[in-house]
Amino acid sequence: MAFVHRVRVTKSDFLSTSEKVLSMRRKADTRRASFLPFSRPTIEDDEIAEVVESLRSGWITSGPKVVKFEEIFRERLVVEHAVAVNSATAGLHLAVAALDLKPGDEVIVPSLTWASTANVVEFSRGRTVFGDVNPETLCLDPEDTARRITACTRAIIPVHFAGQPADLDAFRGLCDKHGLALIEDAAHALGTEYRGVEIGASGNAAVFSFHPIKNITTGEGGMIVCNDGDLADRCRLLRFHGVSKDAWKRYRRGGRARYDIVEPGWKYNMMDIQAALGIHQFGKLDRFNRRREQLAERYARLLSDIPEVRPLGRVAYPAKHSWHLYIIRLDPRVSGLSRDEFIQALGEENIGTGLHFPPLHCSSYYREKYGYRPEDLPVAAEAGERILSLPLYPLLTEQDQDDVVAAIRRLIVTRRKDCT
Numbered sequence: 001m002a003f004v005h006r007v008r009v010t011k012s013d014f015l016s017t018s019e020k021v022l023s024m025r026r027k028a029d030t031r032r033a034s035f036l037p038f039s040r041p042t043i044e045d046d047e048i049a050e051v052v053e054s055l056r057s058g059w060i061t062s063g064p065k066v067v068k069f070e071e072i073f074r075e076r077l078v079v080e081h082a083v084a085v086n087s088a089t090a091g092l093h094l095a096v097a098a099l100d101l102k103p104g105d106e107v108i109v110p111s112l113t114w115a116s117t118a119n120v121v122e123f124s125r126g127r128t129v130f131g132d133v134n135p136e137t138l139c140l141d142p143e144d145t146a147r148r149i150t151a152c153t154r155a156i157i158p159v160h161f162a163g164q165p166a167d168l169d170a171f172r173g174l175c176d177k178h179g180l181a182l183i184e185d186a187a188h189a190l191g192t193e194y195r196g197v198e199i200g201a202s203g204n205a206a207v208f209s210f211h212p213i214k215n216i217t218t219g220e221g222g223m224i225v226c227n228d229g230d231l232a233d234r235c236r237l238l239r240f241h242g243v244s245k246d247a248w249k250r251y252r253r254g255g256r257a258r259y260d261i262v263e264p265g266w267k268y269n270m271m272d273i274q275a276a277l278g279i280h281q282f283g284k285l286d287r288f289n290r291r292r293e294q295l296a297e298r299y300a301r302l303l304s305d306i307p308e309v310r311p312l313g314r315v316a317y318p319a320k321h322s323w324h325l326y327i328i329r330l331d332p333r334v335s336g337l338s339r340d341e342f343i344q345a346l347g348e349e350n351i352g353t354g355l356h357f358p359p360l361h362c363s364s365y366y367r368e369k370y371g372y373r374p375e376d377l378p379v380a381a382e383a384g385e386r387i388l389s390l391p392l393y394p395l396l397t398e399q400d401q402d403d404v405v406a407a408i409r410r411l412i413v414t415r416r417k418d419c420t
Helices: 017-028 045-057 064-077 088-097 115-123 142-148 168-178 229-238 247-251 272-283 285-303 339-348 364-370 378-384 398-419
Strands: 081-085 106-110 127-131 153-156 181-185 205-209 222-226 309-311 326-330 387-390
Touching (some): 064 222, 081 088, 088 181, 127 142, 222 229, 272 285, 285 309, 285 326, 285 398
Parallel strands (some): 153 181
Antiparallel strands (some): 309 326
């Protein structure tokens, strides 16, 4: 039996080169075939092998890998103490709990942040006081913060928003003047620098996050760094029930089983299977951040001619951006779309986005407890209605990024036509 090979001839075979280019452009302007997630962690073979080794070792809770992870953090930042915990929320809670707040004691935090920055103050019997943010960078505004300091203020928690550093000199000045504690919420800031010094290396208490959307991940996890031995010891005690010895010290060879409960604590310890990821992820931080920076610069070029959207501004002082987030602001007066409508429309284009963040002073709990109104912090309130975060992570390809920008253009151009 003879077989005949049939060649399928399509319309594109007869198109001129220019027609093919136009056809490719039209195809590029259609919706993505698959959903592009807002974030995706970069997990490579050495992380997987380290986790498997932990599983096979029989030691999966806090143990030698947590100790090693803390050690490499101390070495990079040249700080005296690094305390690994199971989330940045836990780390912030421990740092605030160590202040031993009394009812009525106040802690100033930005309204534009994740809920835990404020919630940990509530957990610790304190009173949350929200500060407004800089209109360009969305970092906590030192001048607004200064106006909110009272005789009851005990601490300030600035957030290094989206990967840019808050103005630490200004906040240190306020804390020194008024005798306040300074706790840096560095959840977005691994690899960020302020005036040539890496965040966490100054010796202030700083708390990092290793959530899956962060610049490195341990699945869930966090790290407290500082040069204050008393604070570090208190955090170590409180992260594991107030027990005087953790499991690694009790159960390793030569360890002593007897322990004491010094004060009530929480179950905030990091596990070795988490630290196994972190040991290798941390070594790749600079590579991951370089790729984030490349993508951020490319976003800026691709979006530069779309006046309806605008990226955040850059801080005026010397800084290195870690590009945890790429945030744009949508101008509804120009675009004719609300931010929520825009996010929904991008979702229909198979583009995932994030919202970082709705202002906390407008949320039900804080509004009802403290009587906040949106206009009390006008910059945060306005930003909370305009901002959205675009996909940004090392595994994002330039084609993925092109798809994001093409979807934004389609929505904007369509809206322009509808308004004419």
